[in-house]
Amino acid sequence: MTALDAGPSAAPKTYFFNDPVIRGIVYQIVVAAILVAFILWIIGNTAANLAAQNKTTGFDFLWSTAGFDISFTLLPWTRASIYWQAFLVGITNTLLVAFIGIIAATLLGFTIGIARLSSNFIVSSLATVYVETIRNIPLLLQLFFWYFAVLKTMPAVRASYELPFDSFINQRGIFVPKPMPDEQFIFVWIAVALAIAGVVALRIWARKRLEATGKRFPVFLSAIATLVLLPLLVGLLSGANVAFELPVLERFNFKGGVQLPPEFLALLFGLTIYTASFIAETVRGGIQAVSHGQTEAAQSLGLKEGDRLRLVIVPQAMRVIVPPLTSQYLNLTKNSSLGAAIGYPELVNVFSGTALNQTGRAIECIALTMLVYLTFSLITSAIMNWYNARVSLVER
Amino acid sequence: MTDIGFVRSELVPAKPAPNRTSGAVVWIQKNLFATPLDALLTVLGALFLLWIVPPLFNFVIGHAVGPMGTVEECRAIEAGACWAYIYNEMEFFIYGFYDIPQQWRPNIVFALGALLFVPLLMPKLPYKRLNAALFLFVYPIVSYFLLAGGVFGLSEMPTEKWGGLLITLIISVVGITLSFPLGIVLALGRQSSLPVIKTLCVAFIELIRAVPLITILFMASIMLPLFMPQGTTVDKLLRALVGVTLFTSAYMAEVVRGGLQAIPRGQYEAAASLGLGYWQRMYFIILPQALKHVIPGIVNNFIALFKDTSLVYIVGMKDLLEAVKTKNDSALEWQSANTATTGYLFAAMVFWAFCFSMSRYSMFMERRLNTGHKR
DSSP: OOGGGGOSOOOTTSOGGGOHHHHHHHHHHHHHHHHHHHHHHHHHHHHHHHHHTTOOOSSGGGGSBOOOOOSSOSSOOOTTOBHHHHHHHHHHHHHHHHHHHHHHHHHHHHHHHHHHTOSOHHHHHHHHHHHHHHHTSOHHHHHHIIIIIIGGGSOOGGGOEEETTTEEEETTEEEEOEEEEOTTHHHHHHHHHHHHHHHHHHHHHHHHHHHHHOOOOOHHHHHHHHHHHHHHHHHHHHTOOEEEEOOEEOSSSEESSEEEOHHHHHHHHHHHHHHHHHHHHHHHHHHHHSOHHHHHHHHHTTOOHHHIIIIIIHHHHHHHHHHHHHHHHHHHHHHGGGHHHHTOOOHIIIIIIIIHHHHOOHHHHHHHHHHHHHHHHHHHHHHHHHHHHHHSOOOO | OOSOOOOOOSOOOOOOOOOOOSSHHHHHHHHHSSSHHHHHHHHHHHHHHHHHHHHHHIIIIITOBOTTOOHHHHHSTTOOOBHHHHHHHHHHHHHBTOOGGGTHHHHHHHHHHHHHHHHHHOTTSSOHHHHHHIIIIIHHHHHHHHHHOOSTTOOOOOGGGBEHHHHHHHHHHHHHHHHHHHHHHHHHHHHOSOHHHHHHHHHHHHHHHHSOHHHHHHIIIIIHHHHSOTTOOOOHHHHHHHHHHHHHHHHHHHHHHHHHHHSOHHHHHHHHHTTOOHHHIIIIIIHHHHHHHTHHHHHHHHHHHHHHGGGGGGGTOEEHHHHHHHHHHHOGGGOOTTHHHHHHHHHHHHHHHHHHHHHHHHHHHHHHHOOSOOO
């Protein structure tokens, strides 16, 4: 809505500088010129500054030895690894915490959001207090709290608290048994894959039958049964066995098992609890956006409670929920960068922190870091837009 | 008229009073024990409350050491929160390293701010324009010279010494006042029909929104000095302000865009048909309506910005949270089992108080401005 849409008003009487079309072009040329000049000025300054500091630029440093330790990695990492690998380690660590965090925050958020709408006074008040408290406290503060005030004040290794299932918690994190499936276990995985395929086929068949004959098939129950029974049966028949490597206290630390370091746990708790409070509000808004008439209409059709929710209310609520939910997922991924503050080796910590400090390649490191988040953003929004298009209102 | 008249000869006996529809018992039945599931949830909720409330109460109030307590009391085994530590370090939490004899200067700034800001929030008070002009244009300049000194015989106080709540408030107030107009301009640019301007605004908004604030602050902290001519030093506070403002303005732009899109096309056309120029149309017709639509979004952004100020440790500023953390780690004379927890609890309460009041105020404004669209 600019001067342009005044329409074809280029009447001969007006002066050329009052012509909105010409004016628009002039504005744009001026803005572009200022921008180009500004960028050139910055490039010139940067080049001069870098020259004065005798710094080189370029991405060649990615192939030189990094020579620092990373406390928690999914990929193999030694001091002899190169910066390129550090970059990948940072990305995978970010993705790990973001992925688990998104799942946990979604579950918790939906629970709290629905609880806020409960007619039960205690349940809805607890949910309200949760949301109003957590939303209004900075995430960084919550991370500090979980890390420094909770996990770091756990007892020393020798005085670890024992948790169920041979797990232990102490200053160095949580130690849980590590499952060690034997060779026969491959059959179980195949059975799981077959069961999933079978359930998908069953669902398609049941739907077709429902549309053709109106007869229902208990898809959900049979799916659960298939998913549990088939792998179990195969497991028993093939003699597959899972051994557990238990964490055992040795002289200075636990040996064996899986160690979840406190940095990871604090970041995961913080992100989950914080994001869940926002997801809860999104869910509440979405459900409230479905008018009560829809519930009544579904009741008058004689739908059962479960069908009413599944077929009428939830699909309409999801339309409202999905777009803001997408931003919450993105926020969680971006917020995982705060792990840098408590020493979780995620992308910003490893790459814009340690690698940058060691190499001094500020522009390259920050640019690569930003590029990764930009890619995450684009992929997440692409997936969610696809989903959104599937569930959105189809209008004639 | 006819003889088939009927007149009741005796009164119908009074019916028993209807079941109660209000009162405590009915309320409890309806809100706590409506269904078996509800009853179960109520019991579970009550158990949860019993589990969490007494220890929490004991920690914060019951067994807590009051502001006048001693560190020995804080170190007692059953002691709760150590408020004496907060009381003792309060100066640092509010002013950071600001010289103690000079603390009257931030105090005046706080007082002036409250004096100008509070009336601005009350819709009933007159002289809004003058008030706003004083707050937006005169107050920042006066505050800057008061805080930084170097003129009128005030001793110079480098921004490195500012800290605590002072820095938190400075960054959030400046960030809010700068990012709001910048966000509006970006939103208008995004809606513009001039392709160059539109592309620039879209690129800026999308790029900034896709990356975490922490990387923007990294950029401001490490790259801003590189971008400037040789020999220029960029103040750390300025770096933080640039980072926070750029970041928030991109989010603000998207909120405002939502409002602009909610305005029916007829309003744009009506404004154009009145013969108003572009800026007049926007200022008098479109923006007032658009901004009214998106007050909740705008305030949410402000709340987010206020919380995000806690990230300025990246550029080396000690805001409230950093001040608290520094003391938690370094105040050896106050070390006890609960010192750190108390510190974080205090910071959380301060942040919570600010954010919660902002959200309540926005609800109040929403109701007040909700004119004419009621059915």
